[in-house]
Amino acid sequence: MKRAAALTALLLFSPALAASYTVQPGDTLWRIAQANGTTVTALQTANGLSGSALSVGQVLQLPGTAAATPVSPAAPNPASSTATSPTSGASLPGVQVQAPARVKEGDAFVLRLSGQNAGRVRVRFPSELDEDVRRPNEWLSPVQVGGQWAVLGRVVLGQSAPVRFEVELDGQSSAGQVPVGPLGQPVQNLNMPASIAAVLQDPRRAEETAAVEKAYELRGAPMWTEPFANAIANGRRSSGFGQPRRERAGAKINYHYGMDYSAPKGTRVQAVNLGRVVLAANYPVRGGLVVLDHGAGLLSLYFHLSKIDVKPGQSVSRGQKIGEVGSTGYSTGPHLHLEMRLRGEAVDPARWVGNLLP
Ligand SMILES: [Zn+2]
Structure with a gap:
C-alpha cells in the first residue's frame, strides 16, 4: 500500500511520461510488474536488464503505465526570485523527484531523486518560512544513502499546513507539496514534583541549551550505510514521541x-547507527547526555544516563555501547x-528503526 501511494505522488520533471520506481527490500521484478500493471519482460526491456537481479535503491523506469498524478505546483514563494512554475515536464532536465503521498506531524521524510542530474540539484522547503524552525528554507544538497540520492525533510510537531518543496537545477526551479496529517494524541498532564521541576530553573541550563543548539548546526556527509538499530534491546516504550503535555494543569502545551523506554538503571544503551560523539556530559535537564552526529544534519540524543562510556570526538559503530x-x-x-x-x-525515532531512510 505504501508503495502504491508513493507512486501516485511521483513528481515528473523529465521525461514527461516515464514513471519510475525505487527497489525496496524484498522486491522482485514479478512483484513490481504486478503492482504496476506491466510485465517482467517489459520491465527488463525498459531498463536494459538481462536477468532478474535487483538491488535495493535501484531506480527502475516503469513502461506502459498511465502517467502518474503530478502534485500541484506550490504557490510561488515571494522570497524567491528563481521560482517558476513547472509548465513543462522538461523544466528540470534529467531529474525525477519522488515525494511521499502524505506525511504526518513529527515525520522525517525523503524526497528521492533519480536521473542523470539528480546529484546536481538544490532543494529547499519554502513552507518552513511560516514555521518556528531552525534555519528555515535553507538550500540542501542531495545526499547519497544506499546508492540513492535523497533529500531529508522534516515536519515539525504542531505543524499541519502542507510541506512545500522547491527543486532547483541550473537556475530553473520546480515545486511540489505534500499534505500533512495530525498525530492525534490527547494532552497529558505531567504533574512533575516541585523538586524535579526545579531543574528547569537551573542557571546552567543556558549552557546546556547552547551546547545542543550548536550540535543542531552540523551538516556533514551521511556516515551510515546500514539501517538504524534500537537504542536499547528490551526497553518497554513508556511514553510516545510527539505526545502533547503540560508540566501541570493550566500550563502551556509542550511536545x-x-x-x-522504561528500563532498569544500568541497562545498556547503544548507538542507533554509525556516528561521531558530539556531546558526552552531564546537564541539568537532559542529565547524563550523549549526542551522536550521523551526518546529513541527523543527530541521535540519549538522555538521563547514569553512566557515559564515550568521549566527544570519538567515532562509534552501530550497536556500540x-x-x-x-x-x-x-x-x-x-x-x-x-x-x-x-x-x-x-x-519520530520509530520511523528510522530498521530503515536506512525514514
Ligand atoms: Zn522523554
Whole structure:
C-alpha cells in the first residue's frame, strides 16, 4: 500500500511520461510488474536488464503505465526570485523527484531523486518560512544513502499546513507539496514534583541549551550505510514521541520530542547507527547526555544516563555501547529518552528503526 501511494505522488520533471520506481527490500521484478500493471519482460526491456537481479535503491523506469498524478505546483514563494512554475515536464532536465503521498506531524521524510542530474540539484522547503524552525528554507544538497540520492525533510510537531518543496537545477526551479496529517494524541498532564521541576530553573541550563543548539548546526556527509538499530534491546516504550503535555494543569502545551523506554538503571544503551560523539556530559535537564552526529544534519540524543562510556570526538559503530540507563536530570524514574533531530527539529525515532531512510 505504501508503495502504491508513493507512486501516485511521483513528481515528473523529465521525461514527461516515464514513471519510475525505487527497489525496496524484498522486491522482485514479478512483484513490481504486478503492482504496476506491466510485465517482467517489459520491465527488463525498459531498463536494459538481462536477468532478474535487483538491488535495493535501484531506480527502475516503469513502461506502459498511465502517467502518474503530478502534485500541484506550490504557490510561488515571494522570497524567491528563481521560482517558476513547472509548465513543462522538461523544466528540470534529467531529474525525477519522488515525494511521499502524505506525511504526518513529527515525520522525517525523503524526497528521492533519480536521473542523470539528480546529484546536481538544490532543494529547499519554502513552507518552513511560516514555521518556528531552525534555519528555515535553507538550500540542501542531495545526499547519497544506499546508492540513492535523497533529500531529508522534516515536519515539525504542531505543524499541519502542507510541506512545500522547491527543486532547483541550473537556475530553473520546480515545486511540489505534500499534505500533512495530525498525530492525534490527547494532552497529558505531567504533574512533575516541585523538586524535579526545579531543574528547569537551573542557571546552567543556558549552557546546556547552547551546547545542543550548536550540535543542531552540523551538516556533514551521511556516515551510515546500514539501517538504524534500537537504542536499547528490551526497553518497554513508556511514553510516545510527539505526545502533547503540560508540566501541570493550566500550563502551556509542550511536545514530547523523543521516545521513552522504561528500563532498569544500568541497562545498556547503544548507538542507533554509525556516528561521531558530539556531546558526552552531564546537564541539568537532559542529565547524563550523549549526542551522536550521523551526518546529513541527523543527530541521535540519549538522555538521563547514569553512566557515559564515550568521549566527544570519538567515532562509534552501530550497536556500540555508549552508556547506561539512569534517571538523571528532569526525570522521575529510570528510563531512556531517545531523540532523533533532523537539522535541529525532533522527528519520530520509530520511523528510522530498521530503515536506512525514514
Ligand atoms: Zn522523554
